[in-house]
Amino acid sequence: GNSVTQMEGPVTLSEEAFLTINCTYTATGYPSLFWYVQYPGEGLQLLLKATKADDKGSNKGFEATYRKETTSFHLEKGSVQVSDSAVYFCALSDYGGSQGNLIFGKGTKLSVKP
Amino acid sequence: EADIYQTPRYLVIGTGKKITLECSQTMGHDKMYWYQQDPGMELHLIHYSYGVNSTEKGDLSSESTVSRIRTEHFPLTLESARPSHTSQYLCASSGGLAGAYEQYFGPGTRLTVT
Numbered sequence: 288g289n290s291v292t293q294m295e296g297p298v299t300l301s302e303e304a305f306l307t308i309n310c311t312y313t314a315t316g317y318p319s320l321f322w323y324v325q326y327p328g329e330g331l332q333l334l335l336k337a338t339k340a341d342d343k344g345s346n347k348g349f350e351a352t353y354r355k356e357t358t359s360f361h362l363e364k365g366s367v368q369v370s371d372s373a374v375y376f377c378a379l380s381d382y383g384g385s386q387g388n389l390i391f392g393k394g395t396k397l398s399v400k401p
Numbered sequence: 402e403a404d405i406y407q408t409p410r411y412l413v414i415g416t417g418k419k420i421t422l423e424c425s426q427t428m429g430h431d432k433m434y435w436y437q438q439d440p441g442m443e444l445h446l447i448h449y450s451y452g453v454n455s456t457e458k459g460d461l462s463s464e465s466t467v468s469r470i471r472t473e474h475f476p477l478t479l480e481s482a483r484p485s486h487t488s489q490y491l492c493a494s495s496g497g498l499a500g501a502y503e504q505y506f507g508p509g510t511r512l513t514v515t
Contacts, residue, residue, distance in 0.1 A: 330509045333503050
């Protein structure tokens with residue numbers, strides 16, 4: 288079945304450090320891939336998405352590239368800020384395997400120190 | 402402004418009480434979802450609906466029930482609350498456009514059963 292595996296946290300970085308959160312997936316068809324962010328006390332917000340191989344999603348300085356050959360969708364940011372402290376979820380949607388429902392990873396908590 | 406709303410945001414209630422968590426969206430989305438989020442952050446799909454009068458159970462067994470009488474409204478009910486129901490409940494909706502499937506989340510209801 289479909290699944291998403293993302294790196295376990297927590298991840299603690301200093302301000303302006305480079306961020307990578309790894310995400311790999313297993314899917315039966317041609318999934319769309321997503322990164323969501325959850326700030327403390329809030330619901331999830333869509334951060335970025337990619338709908339086909341080699342697509343790059345980007346938003347607020349974050350980027351992720353849909354790599355079909357490695358079944359990966361790693362999240363990166365060149366210089367993190369304290370305001371980026373949150374929980375990040377990788378997700379996929381595969382109509383063939385999950386009826387279009389989202390399959391989420393377990394989340395990675397990021398803490399950025401000043 | 403199109404949005405998704407959840408009430409109440411916080412609820413503390415005694416064992417055995419009946420409760421209804423409200424969820425409404427103004428985006429005209431056909432698909433709606435309820436997730437339970439445990440303290441370790443992982444999301445579990447407990448109910449979903451693909452339209453009016455359609456409801457399905459999700460991946461995690463839940464004693465709650467849902468209804469979908471109107472497109473914009475997807476309430477979740479617990480007939481008799483127990484301490485094991487203490488959790489964060491997140492509602493989401495999706496327009497289900499082909500190739501997209503991103504979901505939009507409400508702010509969540511944090512339920513505590515004493």
